[in-house]
Each structure stands twice: as C-alpha cells, then as structure tokens.
Amino acid sequence: MTTTKANTRLTFLDTYRGFVMFLMMAEVLKCREVSENLPGSHFWQFLGHQQSHVEWRGCVLHDLIQPSFSFLVGVVLPYSIAGRLAKGNKFSAMFWHAVKRSLALIILGILLRSQWRSQTYFTFEDTLSQIGLGYPILFLLGFRNKKVQITSLIIILVGYFVAFALYTPAQDGLNYYQPGVPAGWEENAAGFAAHWNKNANLAWRFDTWFLNLFPRERAFLFNGGGYATLSFIPTLGTMILGLLAGNYLKENKGNTATLKTFLIAGIIGIVSGLILDRAGICPNVKRIWTPTWVLYSGGWCFLIMSVFYWMMEVMKWHKPFTWLVVIGTNSIVAYVMADTATAYFTGFFRTHIGEQNLIVWAAQYKPFAEGLLVLIVEWLILYWLYRKKIFIRI
Numbered sequence: 001m002t003t004t005k006a007n008t009r010l011t012f013l014d015t016y017r018g019f020v021m022f023l024m025m026a027e028v029l030k031c032r033e034v035s036e037n038l039p040g041s042h043f044w045q046f047l048g049h050q051q052s053h054v055e056w057r058g059c060v061l062h063d064l065i066q067p068s069f070s071f072l073v074g075v076v077l078p079y080s081i082a083g084r085l086a087k088g089n090k091f092s093a094m095f096w097h098a099v100k101r102s103l104a105l106i107i108l109g110i111l112l113r114s115q116w117r118s119q120t121y122f123t124f125e126d127t128l129s130q131i132g133l134g135y136p137i138l139f140l141l142g143f144r145n146k147k148v149q150i151t152s153l154i155i156i157l158v159g160y161f162v163a164f165a166l167y168t169p170a171q172d173g174l175n176y177y178q179p180g181v182p183a184g185w186e187e188n189a190a191g192f193a194a195h196w197n198k199n200a201n202l203a204w205r206f207d208t209w210f211l212n213l214f215p216r217e218r219a220f221l222f223n224g225g226g227y228a229t230l231s232f233i234p235t236l237g238t239m240i241l242g243l244l245a246g247n248y249l250k251e252n253k254g255n256t257a258t259l260k261t262f263l264i265a266g267i268i269g270i271v272s273g274l275i276l277d278r279a280g281i282c283p284n285v286k287r288i289w290t291p292t293w294v295l296y297s298g299g300w301c302f303l304i305m306s307v308f309y310w311m312m313e314v315m316k317w318h319k320p321f322t323w324l325v326v327i328g329t330n331s332i333v334a335y336v337m338a339d340t341a342t343a344y345f346t347g348f349f350r351t352h353i354g355e356q357n358l359i360v361w362a363a364q365y366k367p368f369a370e371g372l373l374v375l376i377v378e379w380l381i382l383y384w385l386y387r388k389k390i391f392i393r394i
Helices: 011-029 031-037 042-050 061-086 091-113 127-141 146-166 191-196 202-213 229-250 255-278 291-314 319-328 331-352 363-387
Strands: 002-004 391-393
Touching: 011 061, 011 291, 011 319, 011 331, 011 363, 031 042, 031 363, 061 091, 061 127, 061 229, 061 291, 091 127, 091 331, 127 146, 127 229, 146 191, 146 202, 146 229, 146 291, 202 229, 229 255, 229 291, 255 291, 319 331, 319 363, 331 363, 331 391
Parallel strands: none
Antiparallel strands: 002 391
16 A cells, blocks of 8 residues: 555546445445434435445445445556556556566555454455456456457357356256345345346355355355355456546547447446346346346446546636545545544544534434534545645555
C-alpha cells in the first residue's frame, strides 16, 4: 500500500467511484430500519428497499455497488498501463506490481472479513478479494487488442454458463439438497434456471471443497447469502467490460460519440440480460454473478458512467460534485472505514452524546440520525486527506 501525491485524473471517473463508495458508506444511515419504523411512508419504504440487496434474483441500486467498483477497475487500467509505460517501466516489473496488488486486495479482503473472529476467516467472496483474484488476468488482457479482449469475455460468459448448466446438485428424494435454504423458498427457480439456485449450484459445491482446505473454526457447509469464490470468474467479465470502455475513452473520439457509444452499450447490456433472465435461460443473480448479471449490471454501469461523463466532461459541473470526488479519490480508505470504523464512531457518539440525544425528530428516525453523524465524520476524514493531497492506494 502506498501514499502518493495527487496526479492528473479523469474527474468523472472519480465522481462515479465516489458515488459508488458513498452508497456503501451510506449503509450506516440504516434506511431499512427507519422504513420498518414507518411502514406507512412510501418515501422511506423506497429508500429502505434500494439500500438492501435483493434476496436472490433481480436488482436494486445497492446491488450495483460491487459491479460498478469492479467495472471501474477495468476502465482505469489502460490509463495506468500507459502511465507506467511512459515512465519506462518494463512489462515484467509491471506484471509483478499487478500480482502484488492482487495479493494485497485478497489479503485485505480476508482481514476485513476476519474482524471480531477468533481466527482468520478465509473467505474470498467479498469485493476486494474478487477483484484481486481476477486482476492479474485483466492486466494481461490490457496488453492485448480489442478482438482478444472481446473473445475472452465471450469465453468467460459462455464457459461459466455451460459449467453451471452441466452441474446437477445432489437430491434428497425429489428435492435438491440446499443447506441454509428454507424448504419451499420462493426464490428458487424451476426448470433449467434451477441450475443457479442458492446453495445447490456449481460454485457452492466448489466452496464446500475449496474453503475447507483452510483452517476454520468449523467445517464450511454454505454461505448464508449464497455468495461464492468462483464468482471472481464472471466478475473478471465485468472488469473486461470496463477495460473495453477505458480503451474507447483513450481513443478520445469526442463527447458526442462517447456518450452515444456508452448509452448504446448500456441499453444492449440491460436488455440482453433481461431477455435471458425472463426466458428462463439464466437468471439475473448478483450473489453468484451469473453471466446474465454481467450483461445486465454491466449495462447499468455504462449508463451510470454516461451520466457522470455528461455532467463532468460535457456540462463541466465540477463544483457541485466535489464532495463525491473527495470520496472517489480515496476509495480504498472509504471502503475500509465503511467496513471497520463505522462501529467505532457509532459507539463513540452513543457514549459521549447519549442515545437519547441522537433522536432528532422522533424515535423512529434515531438510526438515521446516528448514522448521519458517523457519515459526516467519515467524509471529513476523507476531505482532510483530499486537502492534503494524500491518496492511499493499493
């Protein structure tokens, strides 16, 4: 991990990244709890729904955090490679740097997931570990032409689809064996799409072998959310979509052409993902990162990026979004704070202000008021780093 001074950056990408990390940090606002306290409020019901992951199939705003973070890793890679080549770095040194970055992301992901446990919790389904597992391959693809990159994307999506389609889960009588899944769970798909059901798919089966190779408090039987290590493979597909977008940006074909291309790519991704999902060919499931999810979420990434590109590069609305740039330029710090510091700051305010004094309007809003104080403090820390031109990266 290094600390560097500011350099030339694509501001709209920092803004997009800042928006993504803000969504993650804003979990502390606990809109879901407020919505439960106010069941008659459509406003809070909407916010609560969008701030919670879907149970299995489908998508809300919160489900786009990890795809966006992964997508942006691909977008900035061509600029990173170009910058290092301009400094005279050799390929071998650059690749070794990519490997070290990959290992750092994987280890950081493991350490964050091991908090408050009695021993290291080896798991690889979180955002950082997933990016780290695929990053060396993405780096190598960064030196290849567009044809190779697109071909690699197709191979990943088709190959991952076929692998799941060929796997048949063990059965208990007429029912699939699904540990941790309630009987008759309404999210289970029927027919061909059942190959992607929770804890009854190829990725789950792989983890019951792979994760048990590591020392554990108890044998791994299932992930409560259905997340899986092998999702790094289709996550690599999401990063390749970002890589293609980054290469196109570097060609500098003008604002109109760039916006048009990104909008078309976004629409194609969303529509194709929906068609494959609705046809029962392959469901849209983020938790195991199905091939249709790569297309669907990738489409949304292109559309969201288009919005920030238009606002920052075309309209030049920089000042109104500086608060997001502050977060985006130190995204790793924001990620770690959201995962570790939130509990500390929450306890601090409860101790020194008192829970009763955190009720701003009414008791129903206490989770939001408490979270807002934490969010402000975390942003101020990022703002201090931004003003000092200190950016911590891996």
